[in-house]
Amino acid sequence: MPSKKRRREEKASIHPRNKYSENPPDFQQLASLYPSFQPFVFYSPRDGRPRIDWTDFNATRELTRVLLFHDHGVHWWIPDGQLCPTIPNRSNYIHWIEDLLSSDVIAKTNVSGDNKVRGFDIGTGANCIYPLLGASLLGWNFVGSDVTDVALEWAEYNVKSNPHLSELIEIRRAGSAGKKNTPHEAADANGQLATETERCSEQVIGDEIESVAKASDLVSDSQEAAAAANGQLASETERCSEQVIGDETESVDKVSDVVSDSQEATAANGQLATERERCSEEIIREAELEVKVPDVVSELQEKSSDEPRVLLGVVKDGERFDFCMCNPPFFESMEEAGLNPKTACGGTPAEMVCPGGELAFISRIIEDSAVLKQSFRWYTSMVGRKINLKLLTSKLREVGVSVVKTTEFVQGHMCRWGLAWSFIPPATITASHRTPKTSMSFMLEVCFSNHKILDICVLKGESCASQGIQRQISAMHILQSVESFFAAAGASCKSNCSSFVVDVTVSNERCDAIVNNESVNSYETSNSQPRQPTCDDAVPSKEISFRISVFQQIPGTLLVKASLQNKGGPLSGALSVLFQQLELSLKKDYCRNT
Numbered sequence: 054m055p056s057k058k059r060r061r062e063e064k065a066s067i068h069p070r071n072k073y074s075e076n077p078p079d080f081q082q083l084a085s086l087y088p089s090f091q092p093f094v095f096y097s098p099r100d101g102r103p104r105i106d107w108t109d110f111n112a113t114r115e116l117t118r119v120l121l122f123h124d125h126g127v128h129w130w131i132p133d134g135q136l137c138p139t140i141p142n143r144s145n146y147i148h149w150i151e152d153l154l155s156s157d158v159i160a161k162t163n164v165s166g167d168n169k170v171r172g173f174d175i176g177t178g179a180n181c182i183y184p185l186l187g188a189s190l191l192g193w194n195f196v197g198s199d200v201t202d203v204a205l206e207w208a209e210y211n212v213k214s215n216p217h218l219s220e221l222i223e224i225r226r227a228g229s230a231g232k233k234n235t236p237h238e239a240a241d242a243n244g245q246l247a248t249e250t251e252r253c254s255e256q257v258i259g260d261e262i263e264s265v266a267k268a269s270d271l272v273s274d275s276q277e278a279a280a281a282a283n284g285q286l287a288s289e290t291e292r293c294s295e296q297v298i299g300d301e302t303e304s305v306d307k308v309s310d311v312v313s314d315s316q317e318a319t320a321a322n323g324q325l326a327t328e329r330e331r332c333s334e335e336i337i338r339e340a341e342l343e344v345k346v347p348d349v350v351s352e353l354q355e356k357s358s359d360e361p362r363v364l365l366g367v368v369k370d371g372e373r374f375d376f377c378m379c380n381p382p383f384f385e386s387m388e389e390a391g392l393n394p395k396t397a398c399g400g401t402p403a404e405m406v407c408p409g410g411e412l413a414f415i416s417r418i419i420e421d422s423a424v425l426k427q428s429f430r431w432y433t434s435m436v437g438r439k440i441n442l443k444l445l446t447s448k449l450r451e452v453g454v455s456v457v458k459t460t461e462f463v464q465g466h467m468c469r470w471g472l473a474w475s476f477i478p479p480a481t482i483t484a485s486h487r488t489p490k491t492s493m494s495f496m497l498e499v500c501f502s503n504h505k506i507l508d509i510c511v512l513k514g515e516s517c518a519s520q521g522i523q524r525q526i527s528a529m530h531i532l533q534s535v536e537s538f539f540a541a542a543g544a545s546c547k548s549n550c551s552s553f554v555v556d557v558t559v560s561n562e563r564c565d566a567i568v569n570n571e572s573v574n575s576y577e578t579s580n581s582q583p584r585q586p587t588c589d590d591a592v593p594s595k596e597i598s599f600r601i602s603v604f605q606q607i608p609g610t611l612l613v614k615a616s617l618q619n620k621g622g623p624l625s626g627a628l629s630v631l632f633q634q635l636e637l638s639l640k641k642d643y644c645r646n647t
């Protein structure tokens with residue numbers, strides 16, 4: 054069993070917004086909700102805790118499948134042997150990017166002009182995990198690229214299995230020639246695709262929605278139990294090979310750790326993926342780099358020169374993205390990847406290996422970025438070995454990037470690194486401090502026993518105990534509440550119900566009213582007649598205009614976003630306060646304990 058100290062460290066370093074930071078997956082609960090997962094869960098004779106066999110690929114795949122469905126409302130599958138992603142670990146990378154996008158390190162510009170975040174996942178794999186997580190957690194748009202037929206077909210399949218996300222994700226082939234799987238791998242995976250498509254067409258989706266409804270109730274009711282189960286979580290060690298990632302010495306330590314205490318290795322760690330932003334930001338010209346870009350980088354590049362490009366030729370002319378991300382093939386050979394007998398997370402040679410390993414692969418991203426420059430706000434990649442992090446940072450300096458950021462992802466016994474760079478000039482401290490936030494968001498987890506919801510049911514003549522209630526508290530209800538909230542305070546509101554947005558304009562005077570919590574009544578009673586225009590109305594700069602968008606994440610969970618429309622106006626700074634008031638009001642109406 055992991056020591057208390059280790060558990061504390063892991064908990065402290067998991068990203069605070071990671072869904073699993075406070076509520077790690079509860080195998081027992083998942084098994085009771087999803088019969089397909091039940092056969093994989095057993096109870097440890099040592100401590101009676103529920104576990105799964107990490108050496109069984111079917112068990113790790115089923116865990117990923119139920120977690121994606123249970124916690125993210127995502128339908129998902131991969132064929133035998135493909136790389137099986139760990140959801141908490143992968144979520145940490147997404148949240149790190151979220152932090153980069155909202156940081157003041159470089160000037161904030163929205164590439165798409167509509168406040169939608171647009172990302173590019175290099176090597177999305179059959180599992181398409183980053184686009185699925187980014188779209189379901191944060192409403193981001195994605196292009197996911199890959200080179201193998203199997204990856205492209207299954208990524209497409211996973212996107213199409215989720216109609217609520219499919220508008221957000223495009224799968225694109227990288228490299229003109231395309232990298233084929235071996236005929237055996239391709240035939241096998243295609244056979245599985247056909248079977249899976251058939252299986253899913255027979256699925257009664259309503260039943261699953263119902264399970265999620267029950268599941269979310271259970272989850273919210275049993276937070277305490279879930280917290281107590283923290284130590285019981287079997288590790289979802291990233292992949293077979295990851296035990297050899299890192300400096301050689303580190304790897305040896307890690308492997309011997311695993312061998313010396315296999316129970317511990319399969320305990321809480323991996324599922325509690327961690328993200329420690331300790332290396333933090335470096336402005337490249339200030340970086341103290343011990344390592345010069347050595348000849349090894351160019352040698353590796355020669356080796357990989359026949360490989361398809363990663364961004365050039367895949368990114369279309371004039372396209373712009375907020376970021377790219379990549380979990381690269383780390384190894385030069387399957388021998389180097391090695392086989393970790395303790396885990397079975399899959400990973401085919403096409404996924405794990407490329408000529409020159411990760412150093413050559415990420416170097417290609419760097420070269421492409423040096424051509425595409427500001428077409429991306431941030432370029433990012435995972436890095437498996439610390440020595441490569443240093444080499445790559447040196448290479449970044451050579452190509453003239455303006456900013457480099459690094460982070461460390463501590464995942465159970467493993468360490469990996471996040472590397473980010475940009476060609477956008479670093480923002481000066483003073484400028485960044487003056488710039489108010491122009492977009493923000495919060496999550497609303499609807500509690501069905503709340504009075505507001507009961508009111509809605511009564512108005513509609515429906516029984517709250519009826520099974521369909523979850524679908525009745527929709528983005529539309531929240532949208533209406535947003536409009537009422539601002540209209541009640543005298544703001545002008547214009548809703549667009551088809552795109553679930555409401556545009557709000559608030560005058561200086563009404564802004565104060567909202568901030569001071571003066572509600573409908575005070576405004577309505579003193580303004581029973583239509584308001585006469587005042588001199589102030591003629592001065593547009595004394596208004597703040599913003600757009601509120603509501604996204605249904607999964608039944609019962611909604612994302613509410615605000616984006617400033619008249620940027621640079623004197624009231625711009627008020628957005629965060631107004632939005633906070635809205636959050637309080639919606640949470641009071643729709644959520645538990647507020």
Ligand SMILES: C[S@@+](CC[C@H](N)C(=O)[O-])C[C@H]1O[C@@H](n2cnc3c(N)ncnc32)[C@H](O)[C@@H]1O
Pocket residue numbers: 136137138175176177178179180181182183198199200201204227228360361362363380381382383403404405407
């Ligand atoms: C380690 S896997 C990552 C899969 C998935 N993103 C994940 O995190 O589980 C690396 C992926 O990169 C793909 N790949 C290899 N060369 C590529 C290239 N030039 N462009 C895009 N993808 C590539 C492989 O086919 C493989 O699916």
